[in-house]
Amino acid sequence: MSSEISEVTLSKSVTESDYFNEDLAPTKLSERTWGTGNIAALWVGMAVCVPTYTLGGVLTSYFGLSVMEALFTILLANIVVLIPLTLNAFPGTKFGIPFPVVLRSSFGVVGSNIPCLIRGFVACGWFGIQTMFGGLAIHLFLSSVSDGWAQLGGMGEVIGFFAFGALNVFIVIKGSESIKWLETLAAPLLLIVGAGLIWWASDKVSVTEVLATPASRPEDAGFFSYFFAGLTAMVGFWATLSLNIPDFSRYAKSQKAQVTGQIIGLPLTMFMFAALGVLLTSASVTLVGETVSDPVTLIGHIDSPFFVAIAMLLIIVATLSTNTAANVVSPTNDFQNIAPKYINHTRGVLLTGLVGVLLMSWELLKKAGIIESDVSVESLYSNWLLGYSSLLGPIAGIMIVDYFLIRKQELDVAALYTSSAAYPKVNWAGFVAFLIPVGITLLAITADVFTWFYNYGWFTGSISGAIIYYFAAGKLVNTVNTNVGELAKAS
Numbered sequence: 001m002s003s004e005i006s007e008v009t010l011s012k013s014v015t016e017s018d019y020f021n022e023d024l025a026p027t028k029l030s031e032r033t034w035g036t037g038n039i040a041a042l043w044v045g046m047a048v049c050v051p052t053y054t055l056g057g058v059l060t061s062y063f064g065l066s067v068m069e070a071l072f073t074i075l076l077a078n079i080v081v082l083i084p085l086t087l088n089a090f091p092g093t094k095f096g097i098p099f100p101v102v103l104r105s106s107f108g109v110v111g112s113n114i115p116c117l118i119r120g121f122v123a124c125g126w127f128g129i130q131t132m133f134g135g136l137a138i139h140l141f142l143s144s145v146s147d148g149w150a151q152l153g154g155m156g157e158v159i160g161f162f163a164f165g166a167l168n169v170f171i172v173i174k175g176s177e178s179i180k181w182l183e184t185l186a187a188p189l190l191l192i193v194g195a196g197l198i199w200w201a202s203d204k205v206s207v208t209e210v211l212a213t214p215a216s217r218p219e220d221a222g223f224f225s226y227f228f229a230g231l232t233a234m235v236g237f238w239a240t241l242s243l244n245i246p247d248f249s250r251y252a253k254s255q256k257a258q259v260t261g262q263i264i265g266l267p268l269t270m271f272m273f274a275a276l277g278v279l280l281t282s283a284s285v286t287l288v289g290e291t292v293s294d295p296v297t298l299i300g301h302i303d304s305p306f307f308v309a310i311a312m313l314l315i316i317v318a319t320l321s322t323n324t325a326a327n328v329v330s331p332t333n334d335f336q337n338i339a340p341k342y343i344n345h346t347r348g349v350l351l352t353g354l355v356g357v358l359l360m361s362w363e364l365l366k367k368a369g370i371i372e373s374d375v376s377v378e379s380l381y382s383n384w385l386l387g388y389s390s391l392l393g394p395i396a397g398i399m400i401v402d403y404f405l406i407r408k409q410e411l412d413v414a415a416l417y418t419s420s421a422a423y424p425k426v427n428w429a430g431f432v433a434f435l436i437p438v439g440i441t442l443l444a445i446t447a448d449v450f451t452w453f454y455n456y457g458w459f460t461g462s463i464s465g466a467i468i469y470y471f472a473a474g475k476l477v478n479t480v481n482t483n484v485g486e487l488a489k490a491s
Contacts, residue, residue: 039261064217092246393461
């Protein structure tokens with residue numbers, strides 16, 4: 001079966017279907033403009049962000065690993081996550097279809113909305129978190145050039161949040177080419193940020209001492225349970241993109257471009273920026289007199305308004321490049337999938353922004369001084385890494401099995417925009433394969449049994465979901481083919 005790209009032409013009856021709109025339509029060959037460099041830049045732009053910077057600290061403080069163990073875990077996790085990323089990108093590249101349309105094959109034309117909304121809700125949460133960091137960078141930038149703005153305090157951060165969010169919405173509304181342009185521009189600038197931070201801290205931190213930092217877990221505790229829990233969380237960091245990667249691969253020039261670009265852009269970028277975060281967090285006491293775990297706040301402590309202003313501009317670009325690609329594109333398409341004739345691209349983007357604001361409303365009200373809360377943004381996304389990877393793992397396994405083993409890399413694209421025997425409104429095989437792992441996960445959380453299933457959620461979920469779907473969908477496809485054959489004979 002061929003995996004090369006192809007252009008799909010749809011009939012008028014398909015384009016008039018309730019499940020079709022132009023934004024979810026297959027991309028034309030003329031729109032496949034993303035080469036290896038663009039896709040690598042996409043991953044550099046998404047990987048260099050505040051949460052990546054804090055990953056090493058998450059593994060050392062929450063998962064009890066040493067610094068060396070944490071860095072190894074981050075590198076291995078991003079090599080592992082390349083597997084579902086590149087595999088799930090294949091149908092997007094070959095047929096030019098986005099994630100929700102690919103998902104219709106395994107969950108049904110209407111049923112696809114449930115996993116879509118699960119994925120979209122996570123992205124909206126991350127959109128709110130990243131927008132909070134971007135708003136802080138805007139606030140610190142303006143504070144470095146205006147004492148009056150600095151006096152606004154938390155309210156300045158709130159204003160920065162909405163300004164940064166509006167900028168994200170504007171860029172994504174402009175379309176895929178604006179995102180490609182932003183990522184290509186941002187990639188070298190983000191590498192400059194990292195180099196600048198290393199130069200600033202070079203004479204104040206001992207790399208050898210930092211790397212020798214011991215594990216914080218109990219001395220008699222085994223290594224592997226902590227390691228695999230941390231590995232699961234790190235894989236969960238990009239588990240979201242391993243699902244909706246077709247939203248971007250549909251613009252790739254070839255399968256080689258998407259595979260090579262992802263291999264070049266993801267693992268080393270994640271490793272290097274996470275390592276930088278470990279080094280600078282460890283050095284922050286020497287640098288600014290206290291432990292600071294995110295680069296925005298750390299740079300804000302520098303006693304040089306000019307340097308702070310320049311650094312904050314670059315941080316704004318870094319967070320913007322991550323947020324637009326990783327956290328706005330997917331829910332935009334996911335919301336459109338609910339009602340394609342009523343929710344277009346622009347409305348999907350606006351819905352994403354609205355949900356993101358609502359999810360972060362507690363933090364905005366706290367910064368504005370209206371409420372008090374002990375919940376930190378960092379603890380919020382640290383807990384999300386493990387919990388949501390347990391939900392997303394089965395979906396990734398189901399998608400891979402459906403496309404490569406059940407469909408044999410061949411999809412009837414026109415039928416994905418209607419409803420047929422091949423792609424019914426609800427594909428129950430997909431839901432069986434999804435709900436069983438999720439049910440075991442919930443049982444592990446509530447009844448304290450099968451805790452290993454939850455602790456290693458992405459791995460256990462994706463593997464069990466894939467196996468269950470293979471047998472459930474295989475039986476369903478055989479039944480459909482038998483029924484169609486009998487109808488043909490009768491006619």
